[in-house]
Amino acid sequence: MRDSRGNPNNQGPANAAQGTNQGQSSNRRRRRPNRSGGGQPRPQSENRQREPGSGGGGGNRNRRPGGRPLTSNQVLVKYDNLLEQHLITRRKYYEYFNRVDERQLRRLEKNFFASIEHLRRFESNLEPWQREVLEKRKTERYRPDLTYSSNRGIDPLEEAKVEVSESEIEDPHFKDTQKEAFEAYKDDTEESVGTFEDYLKLKGLE
Secondary structure (H helix, E strand, O other): OEOOOOOEOOOOHHHHHHHHHHHHHHHHHHOOOOOOOOOOOOOHHHHOOOOOOOOOOOOOOOEOOOOOEOOHHHHHHHHHHHHHHHHHHHHHHHHOOOOOOHHHHHHHHHHHHHHHHHHHHHHHOOOHHHHHHHHHHHHHHOOOOOHHHHHOOOOOOOOOOOOOOHHHOOOOOOOHHHHHHHHHOOOOOOOOOOOHHHHHHHOOOO
16 A cells, blocks of 8 residues: 555655665665775874975975085075074063963964074084075174274284283272271281270270
C-alpha cells in the first residue's frame, strides 16, 4: 500500500531520517582529499619561519640571496636598519616598563634582547673588509668636538703640558679652617695620645 504521496508504507519518519543520514554520509565519502597537501598535514617544523642567522641560505644576514657577500654600501644600510630596530625596541621597553602587565612586559623584553642579538650577530659574522668599512663609518659618525682647540689654535693631537708646579695646585677639599690649623701647628712635631683637653694641658694652653 502507498500513502497519498505515493511513498511506500515502510518509509516512515525514522526511515526517512535514516535515508537522509545515509545520503549525507555518502556525500562525505565522495569528498576527495586536498591535492595540494596530499591529505597529510605538513610537519610543524616546516611551518615555522627560520630565525634570522639560524643557518640556511635565507638566514645569513651578511650575504645576498645569491650567496655573494654584501657590498660596502649594503653593509652600512643593513647595519642602520638593525640599529634602528634595536632603538625602537629599546624605547618601547623602557617607556612601557611600569605601564603594562607582566605578559606584555615579557614580550617587550624578548624583542629588546632579540634586537641586540641580531645586531651583535651581524657584526660578528662580517668579513674583515666589511668590518673595516663599518668601523670607519662608525668613527666618522661620532666626530670629536674640536671647537675649543680650533678657536685657540691648539693641536688636538698634541699632549697638553702642565706648566704648574704641584705646590700651586690647590686641593678643593682643603677648607680654610684646615689651612689655618695647619699653619698654627706646623712647628708641632711631637706625637700625642689622648683627648684635645689633654693636649691643651700638655702645651700649657689652659
